[in-house]
Each structure stands twice: as structure tokens, then as C-alpha cells.
Amino acid sequence: MDELRIGVIGAGGRGGLAAHAHKPETGVRLVAGADIVPETRVKFKERYGPDTFVTDDYHELLQRADIDAVFVSSPDFLHEEHAVAALEAGKHVYLEKPMAITIEGCDRILRAAFAAKRKIYLGHNMRHMSFVLKMKELIDKGAIGEVKAGWCRHFICYGGDAYFKDWHAERSKTTSLLLQKGAHDIDVLHWLCGGYSTRVNAIGALTLYNQIQDRHAPDERGDASWSFDHWPPLAHKGLNPIIDVEDLSMMQMQLDNGVFCSYQQCHYTPDGWRNYTIIGTEGRIENFGDSPGECVVRLWNRKSFYNPYGDEQFFMPVVSGGHGGADPSIVDEFVRYVRTGGKVTTSPIAARYSVAAGCLAAHSLRHGGIPIDIPRLSDDLIAYFTADVM
Ligand SMILES: NC(=O)c1ccc[n+]([C@@H]2O[C@H](COP(=O)([O-])OP(=O)(O)OC[C@H]3O[C@@H](n4cnc5c(N)ncnc54)[C@H](O)[C@@H]3O)[C@@H](O)[C@H]2O)c1
Helix, strand or coil, X not given: CCCEEEXXXXXXXXXXXXXXXCEHHHCEEEEEXXXXXXXXXXXXXXXXXXXXXXXXXXXXXHHCCCCCEEEECCCHHHHHHXXXXXXXXXXXXXXXXXXXXXXXXXXXXXXXXXXXXCCEXXXXXXXXXXXXXXXXXXXXXXXXXXXXXXXXXXXXXXHHHHCCCCHHHCHXXXXXXXXXXXXXXXXXXXXXHCCCEEXXXXXXXXXXXXXXXXXXXXXXXXXXXXXXXXXXXXXXXXXCCCCCCCCEEEEEEEECCCCEEEEEEECCCCCCEEEEEEEECCEEEEEECCCCCCEEEEEECCCCCCCXXXXXXXXXXXXXXXXXXXXXXXXXXXXXXXXXXXXXXCCHHHHHHHHHHHHHHHHHHCCCCCCEECCCCCHHHHHHHHCCEC
């Protein structure tokens, strides 16, 4: 492939990620953008040049034979439609997380990639974050023995800003925030613990944002920009007219290799970060902070009572680029994958299992916390997509 020509479906918001791919000097160019918002299309053209093709109808973008690959960064409920259409049109696809909002949607995307023999790459950028990579490295070299448990607490200080003012707040568009936000963390827990969930259950509820009566009109686009001034959480204004997702969720997972995991998510904490601990037969690791420059991973591998600094500490140096350097890194990997193939860090199978766990945990939460078994992906798809995963 001489020049790699890329289109973006959902060019605003997270669609900005695709900018990392635009390096004409290396033969990679963003050439087209589809978005329903007129100002976004204008900005896209201004940024990438007057010859750039812009449209409000993604079909027109996909019809163009001069586009090799597409970033799908539209809202979650459109991922299945946009990814399947792009694959069927013969494009390679970078698909934002979560893969889709149903298990069936994920499996349809995998089938479409399998049938079209096109690459599907999932935007699980947490696998490119330095603290996650450090934890994976420590586990892989046996620093904590055999992994037995993984726990993640997710403190979301921007919950009211980002998830309760637009489509994120509606079950019909996300299934649940346990899936929409949790897809990252379920994927990281699966990755660090070396297995996939076979059974999940969860409890939780909508406990705070339903108390706020100040809502925007149904035909108005919610303002999901965030500010430190939006505090306390009950002071938020302009919430989505429909709010039927939970703001507090706690799920448990039983993995196929015997590991047990849990994930807790709260959308109104004052501070915002993720805290993971992985426990093995000979030690424990835990991260404090999750941004490079202000994050340390600690390892305990000797017997002690309270030992706040652990037996060894690993400080994550400052890195430039969005999401702690993970965004440029994941886009570079996608571009390399499309151009020259090879193994990649993220996995479409893992992405499907994180959606499956998130969807069924949400169902459990809404049905008395019952345990639910995760349906297995078919063997032909597992074999096909495993080949490219590191
Ligand atoms: N990996 C990450 O760290 C990360 C971070 C943020 C968002 N995301 C994911 O990115 C996706 C987009 O999130 P967002 O917050 O940018 O959402 P958003 O609501 O801002 O939508 C993204 C863009 O899609 C456009 N769009 C909506 N409907 C469209 C349609 N029918 N055709 C074409 N364009 C359309 C919107 O106008 C917008 O420009 C979500 O799936 C989200 O989970 C991932």
C-alpha cells in the first residue's frame, strides 16, 4: 500500500483521535470525514485541506474507492451499523470502545470482518497506558506468582458532566454505563488476569442524578463539556431529559481460568482516577494515580502489616499525548497494522468479551443481582482473530 487514505465517521468529539494518523510526510492522510453536525464538517475541511471530502451521510464516504481505512468514532449505539457498513465496503476499521452495545452487535461486526477479510482494530487505549503496561509486565514476569484476583475501583469525577447530559444517559443508546465506561476496565481486568468472564453478577442503581430536575429540551444537544466548577454533583444543570442508566454499579466476574474479579464504578466522586489491584499467590500490585507523572505502581511481595509504599515502587514518567500517551501510541499501532500487519496489543475477541460481561452485568443488576453465564464466541471466530493478538 503506497499511501494510506483514511476516513472518519463521527469526526467531532472523540473523532479528533484520528488526527494522530494524519502524517502526509509518512504517506498517511485523512481524506474524508462524515458527521451530522455542519460546524464539525467545516472544521474538518479547514484542518485537513480544501480537497478533503466531507458529508453528513457516511454511506457517501464509504462509497469512495480511494479510502482504505475508516475510524468509527460515532456514539456507541451506531458502532454496529457503521463498522459493519465500513467492513462490507472493504475498508479496514479502527472502532472505538465499546465495540457495540449488545453481544449480538459485536458478533455481527466480527462476522463482517471475517467475511470481508478486512482488519478490525478496537480502540481499547487503556492497553497502551504506561501503568497498565507496567502491571502487565510485572504479572508476566511472575512478580506476584499466579494471579488469583483482580479488583478495580473507578472514581469518575466528571460523571455528571460527560454521561448524564446527552445520549450516554439512555439505556437505548448505551445499554448501561457499566458497559460504556466499564468496557475499558473489564478489558484491562481480563487482560491482566489472563482470562475472560464466564459468569457475572452486579448490583447498583441510579442514586443521585435522578434527583436533578433541571433538564434540557429533548430536541436540544446536551452540553457534555466538563468543568471543576460543576460541584457538588447535585448542582449540575441541563441534564438529559431521559436518564435511565445507573450512576453507581458494582459487578463481580468469574473468569475461565479460575480468577475472580470485581469492578466498582461511581459517577459522582470528587476525584477522578482508576485504582486496580491484582493479587497473586506470591504478591500484590496496585496503582496509585493513573496519569503518567503522577502515577506509581507498588508491589508487595513480602509479609507485612500496613506498608504504604510496598516492597518496590515503579513511577510512571511524564508522557505527552492524550490519555497519558496512549492515544498517539494506539493510532500508530493501528496504522502499522493496516500497512504491514503483525501482532497488536488490543483484541477484537477481548473487546467482545468486555461488552458481553458489561451487558450481562447490567442485566443482572436490573434483575436482583442474579448470576448470568456469558455466551462463548464461536470457535472459528476465536481462531481467526487470535492470530493477530500479541
Ligand atoms: N477510548 C477512549 O478513551 C474514548 C474517549 C472518549 C470517547 N470514546 C468513545 O468514542 C465514541 C464517541 O464518543 P464522543 O464522546 O465523541 O461522542 P459524541 O456524541 O461527541 O459523538 C462523536 C461524533 O459523532 C458524530 N455523530 C453522531 N451521529 C452521527 C451519525 N449518524 N453519522 C456521523 N456522525 C455522527 C457527532 O456529531 C460527533 O461529532 C463513543 O463510542 C465513546 O465511547 C472513547
